[in-house]
Amino acid sequence: MGQAEAMRLSIKALYKNFLMPKGRGIVEVLGGISLEVKKGSFVAILGPSGCGKTTFLRIISGLEPPTKGEIHLEGGKDSVGMVFQEFALFPWRSALGNIEFGLEFRNISKRERREKARNLVRLIGLEGFEGYYPYQLSGGMQQRVALARALILEPTIILMDEPFGSLDSQTRSDMQGFLLNLWEERQDTVVFVTHSVREAIKLSTELYLFSKRPARIVRHWDLAGLKASGFRPQDYLALEQEVLELLKKERAVV
Ligand SMILES: Nc1ncnc2c1ncn2[C@@H]1O[C@H](COP(=O)(O)OP(=O)(O)OP(=O)(O)O)[C@@H](O)[C@H]1O
Ligand SMILES: [Mg+2]
Incomplete structure (x- = not known):
């Protein structure tokens, strides 16, 4: 190569x-x-x-x-995942809802979306916290959710x-x-x-x-x-x- x-x-x-x-x-x-x-x-x-x-x-x-x-x-540009200092999570969405977010604009079934998000929840070690809202999560947990939200797009x-x-x-x-x-x-x-x-x-x-x-x-x-x-x-x-x-x-x- x-x-x-x-x-x-x-x-x-x-x-x-x-x-x-x-x-x-x-x-x-x-x-x-x-x-x-x-x-x-x-x-x-x-x-x-x-x-x-x-x-x-x-x-x-x-x-x-x-x-x-x-x-x-x-x-190309669609293959980039971004994570910022301010976690920029949606406060009205649960951890799982935040992670799923990016896939909602892609042609992917709700079931598949959920499955991918659940796999990422496991990967970032937040099992049991997926239903928590950002204000209920620590800073480190929020940043892990932000990372998972970027990773779900498989950048x-x-x-x-x-x-x-x-x-x-x-x-x-x-x-x-x-x-x-x-x-x-x-x-x-x-x-x-x-x-x-x-x-x-x-x-x-x-x-x-x-x-x-x-x-x-x-x-x-x-x-x-x-x-x-x-x-x-x-x-x-x-x-x-x-x-x-x-x-x-x-x-x-x-
Ligand atoms: N949209 C914009 N319009 C005009 N100037 C801008 C814009 N975005 C950034 N700048 C200017 O570009 C320069 C670099 O900004 P940038 O945010 O990239 O720096 P940085 O290295 O990330 O700084 P920091 O370490 O403080 O985050 C600054 O002078 C800033 O004012
Ligand atoms: Mg900067």
Whole structure:
């Protein structure tokens, strides 16, 4: 199999400008991002606040058009699953109802829909809670429902925008473990935006550091390679320090 065939997502020289209100010119947000996401990889993206990470994910998912650049997404835009920081669950629907939601627009019988949703409830470990409404669920449980809601569409790539940002540290750590297990089991392809350097290093097989706006790639680390070659606890700490230093430099310049 050739290199190109194993790519889920391929992005070449992606630029994005937004128009400022009242004709005050443009804001350059993405300044030429090129990257490739291999099938089955877990890509983490770090970068200073406001550098364009959410915009980048929105462009991949087709919610926002690029100004310039090429995007090749295996399976097209319908194959993208998105999970956001705010769980964005429907408060008037049960956990099961939320998970089923995406399939209601597809030509799938109610029975099949229910069966798929029940399988996902099991996968996310929420059996017994499927009838609960979002306000009756903890933050971690809500985020698992949000993940299941994305997974039910069988996406070929899952985009996550600071999904654990609003969770307390213990729940966050639990959710990281949960997501890693799920990813290993299902061999999903994930692009994960986070503010936490530690989280990015813990979860990812590839790590990208974006610069301040207009975002470019400052550095890329092949963590799969490093982790496979016997990454020791002190190596994690050294890498964390290195990434933090680079991130600080990006923040320092306004
Ligand atoms: N629809 C829009 N119209 C105009 N400007 C926008 C729009 N969406 C985003 N921007 C601008 O693009 C820049 C990048 O925003 P974005 O939300 O992508 O950053 P981010 O890296 O996700 O930040 P954070 O880490 O704080 O979430 C910001 O300056 C923002 O004001
Ligand atoms: Mg953002």
